[in-house]
Amino acid sequence: MVRFGIIGTGGIAQRFVAGLEHVADAQAVAVFNRSTSKASQFATANDIPHVYESIETLLASNVDAVYIATPHPSHAALSIAALKAGKAVLCEKPAATSLTDFDAVTAVARETGRLYMEAMKPPFFPLYQLIRERIVAGAIGEVRFVRAGFANPGLPEGHAVLNPALAGGGLLDIGIYSSFLAVDWLGAAGEIQTLGRIGTSGVDTFASLNVQHERGISQLYCGLDIAGSGEALIGGSAGYVIIHDKWWNPAKATLVNAAGEREELAIVPIGSGLNYETAHFCELLRAGELESPIMSHAKTRTALAMTLHARDTLLGIAQ
Incomplete structure (x- = not known):
């Protein structure tokens, strides 16, 4: 039995x-919770036996x-404290709000010999794994292009995502999903072209990125002041895959091969969707592993670096 302590009690903790x-x-x-x-x-609502005041x-x-x-902003410090206390850590995205902080976390994970993983959920969904199997088998040729994004307006005034003191903004909140997708298929970013807007509260409310990666190009967007579809496209030399809205909770996709033949792929997820990443994390913990081969420290850092670069540019x- 893997016994979890939960730090924070917001909506994502409930999921x-x-x-x-x-x-x-x-x-x-x-x-x-503080x-x-x-x-x-x-x-009480979740039948958790112990409540701690610190x-x-x-x-x-x-x-x-x-x-x-x-x-x-609290992710890195809490991760370090937990690792030093001998606990494995599953930390919500973004893993940190600076590369310096992230590097400090992974250094402590190595020093303490404890498992650390960012809770980046998309790659653990069954449909995403099926898509990976089909692409690796050559279904669309060599992946050279990724397009993805999502925008959701209408956040209430005072929402944490609009608060610069809480490292708010669309890029770190939802844009990092698209950064992960691009890095997962195309590798590290080189040149990053960023356009966007800063809202009245001082956080990025829209960002559009054109990125040159090791193995191709990505076009990504995220926003808090417009509405936008949550589809993703993975383009290859002999076809493409569309992951339908919302692609980061993948349930349906369409694979189109070089002949134009369409194949509908669908696996309805069970539970909240966070169970897939958690199950993987528990398997790693039981096996004595210190890092996920799917969501490695290097992959987390690469996606974070790209996202932070775009945010800092805006x-x-x-200014």
């Missing part, structure tokens, strides 16, 4: 707990791993 119902031999046994009343409510007491408990679901232009 994580819901997903645990579909993960064999894993359970949430402890929770922490507001003990919120932590208690969360624990990070230190949770990390001193008998949990095997922690799931970090707090605002972005912030620099705005």
Whole structure:
């Protein structure tokens, strides 16, 4: 049994707990929130036996791993604290808000010999894995192009994603998914061309990226002030795949080969979707692994570097 301590009690933490119902031999046994009343409510609603009033007491408990679901700027420090306490860490995206902080996390993971993984969910969905199998088998030839994005307007004033003090903005919140997709298929970014907008609160509210990668080109966008479809396209030398909206929770896709023949692919996910990454994480932990071969530290860092470059470009232009 993998015993999880949950740090943070927002919507994503609730989805994580819901997903645990579909993960064999894993359970949430402890929770922490700066507001003990919120932590208690969360624990009661989800049958979690222990509520801790400090990070230190949770990390001193008998949990095997922690799931970090707090605002972005706290991810690195909490990851380091948990690793030093001997706990494995599954941390929500983005893993950190700077490359310096991320490098500090992975250095501690190596020093302590503990498993650390960013909770980047798309590659663990069954449909994404099926798409990978088909592409690796040559179904669309050599992948040379990725197009992806999503935009969602209408966030209420005061939302965390609009708060620069919480490292808000579309790029780190939703754009990092598309960065992952591009890096996953095309490798590290070289030249990055970025256009976009900074909103009145001081965070990026729209970004459009053209990126030259090691193995091709990506076109990505994300936004908080317009509406946009959440489809993705993976283009190859002999066909393409469209992952239908919302591609980061993949359930349906269309594969088109060089002859124009269309094949519909569909695997409806079970649970909250976070159960797939969690199951993989638990398998790694039981096997004594320190890093995921699917969501490696290097892949996390490469996608983060690309996203931060685009954000800093927009912030620099705005200033």
